[in-house]
Amino acid sequence: MQEGVTQIRGGEAMLETLEGTVCSYCELGRLDLRSYKGNDAAVCTECGVPAAQVW
Template identity: 55%
Template sequence: MSKPQSTAGQRRNVLAILEGRPCPVCEDGELEREEYKDNAAAVCDDCGTPQAQVWQPSE
């Protein structure tokens, strides 16, 4: 049995949960939602390290 597919909104909830949290890579950064390599992502506003990406399904 296959698992049900998540909707784009559900996948983006991961980014909402991460937004505003401290960056685990650097001391001064905070995660914010932005684009990283054409994907929605949670990226540090100081060092630019992505912590999560949401890949868009190909059509």
């Protein structure tokens, strides 16, 4: 597990609220909903860091 990544159980609705928000890591990209390591996640379009993922 990557440190700092929010793990959400059953949080698809939470991911939708994160979509389009500014990345807190690089502050350049925005979060996009995509698959990350087999889970649904909100992933930065610039640095690729998942801000949150559902597992």
